[in-house]
Amino acid sequence: MDNKPLYVLFICVHNSARSQMAETFLNDLGKGRFKALSAGLEPGKLNPLVVRVMAELGYDISGNSTNSVFDYARDRRSFDIVVAVCSKEAQERCPIFPGKGIRLHWPFDDPSSLDGSEEERLAETRRIRDQIRSTILEFIAEYS
Numbered sequence: 734m735d736n737k738p739l740y741v742l743f744i745c746v747h748n749s750a751r752s753q754m755a756e757t758f759l760n761d762l763g764k765g766r767f768k769a770l771s772a773g774l775e776p777g778k779l780n781p782l783v784v785r786v787m788a789e790l791g792y793d794i795s796g797n798s799t800n801s802v803f804d805y806a807r808d809r810r811s812f813d814i815v816v817a818v819c820s821k822e823a824q825e826r827c828p829i830f831p832g833k834g835i836r837l838h839w840p841f842d843d844p845s846s847l848d849g850s851e852e853e854r855l856a857e858t859r860r861i862r863d864q865i866r867s868t869i870l871e872f873i874a875e876y877s
Contacts, residue, residue, distance in 0.1 A: 738763075738765060738767050739768070739813045739876060740767075740770075740811070740813050740814075740834075741767050741768070742769075742770050742810075742834075743755040743756050743769060743770070743771040744771070744772055744773065744802055744818070745774075745817065745818045746819060746843075747776060748773030748776045748777070749773070749776075749778060749780045749799055750783045750858075751818040751819075751841045751843065751865060752772070753771055753779065753787075753797055754794075754861075755769070755771065755869060756769040756770060757792050757794055757797075758866050759869050759873070763869075763873050763877075766876075772800040773799060773800070773801065774801075776800055779795070779797060779799065780845055782851075786862045790862075811833075812832060812834045813834050815835070815836050816839055817837070817838045817839070818839050818840075819838075820841060839865075841861055841864060842861050844858045844861055
């Protein structure tokens with residue numbers, strides 16, 4: 734059996750929330766069977782609510798960089814699987830990545846578009862985080 738990890742790229746618009754969470758979960762929960770990276774069309778700043786809710790589970794992503802899909806493409810990176818995590822509403826702005834890898838779309842709500850009080854936004858960000866974690870666990874089961 735081939736012990737080479739599957740290379741997975743998670744992409745979204747800003748690489749500030751959903752793709753960061755997916756990358757973190759897959760690298761941890763995949764236990765070396767996967768090598769995940771993330772990138773965005775217009776890299777922004779990490780979403781502070783995402784940093785907080787990930788810390789609640791013991792993940793410190795505060796030092797993560799936001800990356801550009803264009804940099805990975807220019808470096809001719811190749812991935813076995815590319816997963817777009819843009820919401821259905823933002824799907825037309827979600828980046829694509831060249832290559833022959835499997836393409837998946839997991840439409841998660843965008844934490845940066847949430848309204849309400851800080852507590853309401855935190856609760857919704859937790860819901861999105863837990864949805865992403867659950868989907869990652871299903872992905873690991875399917876591709877391991």
